[in-house]
Amino acid sequence: MHYISTRGAPARLDFVEAMLSGLARDGGLYVPYSWPRLSPATIAGFAGRPYAEVAVEVIKPFVGSAIAEVDLARIAHEAYGSFRHPAVAPLVQLGDNLFVLELFHGPTLAFKDLAMQLVARLMDHVLKQRGERTTIVVATSGDTGGAAVEAFRGRDQVDVVALYPHGRISDVQRRMMTTPTDDNVHSIAVEGTFDDCQALVKAMFNHHAFRDRVRLSGVNSINWGRIVAQAVYYFTAAVALGAPHRRIAFTVPTGNFGDVYAGYVASKMGLPVDRLVVATNVNDILARTLATGDYETRQVVATSSPSMDIQVSSNFERLLYETCGRDAAKVNALMGSLAQSGRFSVPGEALKEMRTLFSADRADEQEVDAEIRAWMKEASYCADPHTAVALAVAEKETRDPKVPMVVLSTAHPAKFPDAVKAACGVEPGLPDWLSDLPNKAERFTVLPADQAKIEQFVASASRAARDGAGV
Ligand SMILES: Cc1ncc(COP(=O)(O)O)c(C=O)c1O
Numbered sequence: 001m002h003y004i005s006t007r008g009a010p011a012r013l014d015f016v017e018a019m020l021s022g023l024a025r026d027g028g029l030y031v032p033y034s035w036p037r038l039s040p041a042t043i044a045g046f047a048g049r050p051y052a053e054v055a056v057e058v059i060k061p062f063v064g065s066a067i068a069e070v071d072l073a074r075i076a077h078e079a080y081g082s083f084r085h086p087a088v089a090p091l092v093q094l095g096d097n098l099f100v101l102e103l104f105h106g107p108t109l110a111f112k113d114l115a116m117q118l119v120a121r122l123m124d125h126v127l128k129q130r131g132e133r134t135t136i137v138v139a140t141s142g143d144t145g146g147a148a149v150e151a152f153r154g155r156d157q158v159d160v161v162a163l164y165p166h167g168r169i170s171d172v173q174r175r176m177m178t179t180p181t182d183d184n185v186h187s188i189a190v191e192g193t194f195d196d197c198q199a200l201v202k203a204m205f206n207h208h209a210f211r212d213r214v215r216l217s218g219v220n221s222i223n224w225g226r227i228v229a230q231a232v233y234y235f236t237a238a239v240a241l242g243a244p245h246r247r248i249a250f251t252v253p254t255g256n257f258g259d260v261y262a263g264y265v266a267s268k269m270g271l272p273v274d275r276l277v278v279a280t281n282v283n284d285i286l287a288r289t290l291a292t293g294d295y296e297t298r299q300v301v302a303t304s305s306p307s308m309d310i311q312v313s314s315n316f317e318r319l320l321y322e323t324c325g326r327d328a329a330k331v332n333a334l335m336g337s338l339a340q341s342g343r344f345s346v347p348g349e350a351l352k353e354m355r356t357l358f359s360a361d362r363a364d365e366q367e368v369d370a371e372i373r374a375w376m377k378e379a380s381y382c383a384d385p386h387t388a389v390a391l392a393v394a395e396k397e398t399r400d401p402k403v404p405m406v407v408l409s410t411a412h413p414a415k416f417p418d419a420v421k422a423a424c425g426v427e428p429g430l431p432d433w434l435s436d437l438p439n440k441a442e443r444f445t446v447l448p449a450d451q452a453k454i455e456q457f458v459a460s461a462s463r464a465a466r467d468g469a470g471v
Pocket residue numbers: 110111141142143144221253254255256257258259260307308386410411
């Protein structure tokens with residue numbers, strides 16, 4: 001199994017190289033050269049098996065011989081052993097053929113843990129084998145940063161720098177990044193938006209001298225390792241509801257398009273996915289794109305679902321590549337137009353193909369509040385604002401009542417206590433093991449969205465840079 005860039009660079013990388021690289025050197029994203037397929041019998045065989053075992057079966061065709069299966073299995077068992085629910089990603093039924101897939105039982109209470117706990121251990125394993133160090137710079141609108149800090153803190157092979165938009169994330173999200181005391185984790189409050197943070201990370205990857213000096217890596221969903229680990233829960237949820245013998249639909253709260261793209265990966269592998277519903281808040285670039293074919297960035301608006309306050313959705317490039325017939329020149333032209341003018345038009349055939357599997361809608365702030373209130377009242381179910389965006393959109397969707405709809409619940413409501421309380425009057429509390437989070441001292445640096453200044457900070461935090469300089 002090897003990986004190629006969506007922008008056409010000739011290099012072909014194995015899984016480990018693609019995972020350590022993060023972004024391709026031509027600015028593209030790695031995708032598998034071909035799609036592995038799982039037979040219906042293999043998928044049916046996932047029923048009743050522990051999450052970690054299913055993870056190994058789904059991920060191993062993408063890893064090939066780059067990591068020994070025995071190591072992959074050991075690492076998966078360790079990673080998912082850190083979850084507080086025995087099922088790891090349990091399903092909760094809310095209505096007739098309406099289910100919530102709870103992805104927030106990991107250490108930082110968000111779906112990012114499902115991939116990050118695995119990817120951190122895989123990276124650590126291969127870096128130790130090679131005797132190498134790396135520096136990870138991660139852009140976060142709140143959750144990826146905390147998950148990365150938690151998964152990598154204290155690891156000798158890796159330094160992590162998290163860039164978050166100053167004042168635009170919840171207190172709990174910020175504290176998860178800023179309170180750990182380990183020397184290898186650092187947080188920068190960037191004076192800008194998440195899109196600025198993500199653009200800075202990509203610019204650092206495209207600055208090759210800097211990239212090589214700090215041995216830069218990334219664990220945003222530009223990293224293929226993240227995507228493939230997120231594909232696993234589509235399988236566990238679908239099989240629990242009767243796949244592969246019936247089709248299953250998913251509604252996914254969406255920002256960077258990583259999570260819903262993982263559903264697309266599952267469908268490419270043979271899972272009978274009926275529909276992937278892209279749910280956005282008022283930062284609705286993806287909903288607009290699927291409706292009109294015009295991908296057009298606008299000013300980002302702060303909402304009660306801050307992790308989805310995103311305009312440039314990185315992983316949409318992977319879907320474009322696939323639906324443009326894997327034509328890297330076309331993708332290059334479209335991405336060039338985005339960089340130049342902040343917009344591009346999705347080619348007609350590509351849009352048609354996208355619409356065969358994807359639909360999309362948005363929920364505004366009033367709808368999100370009403371959704372949180374209604375589920376609390378009707379079912380005593382407390383949804384976080386991101387989950388509420390998806391629940392609201394799932395309700396608007398024209399559904400075949402015979403097809404189960406699974407709504408991905410991507411964060412624990414206690415990460416957004418103020419927003420939830422304002423919507424329904426109930427303030428969700430942190431679990432016991434995190435109850436001292438509000439009392440811990442914080443450590444972060446405020447910097448402008450200036451590439452040179454951020455690079456300077458990252459270089460000074462990077463032990464890989466110091467190793468390379470012979471210090
Ligand atoms: C809680 C939560 N929900 C939804 C999303 C959107 O996921 P994606 O960026 O993969 O589309 C994010 C951020 O990634 C998030 O943190």
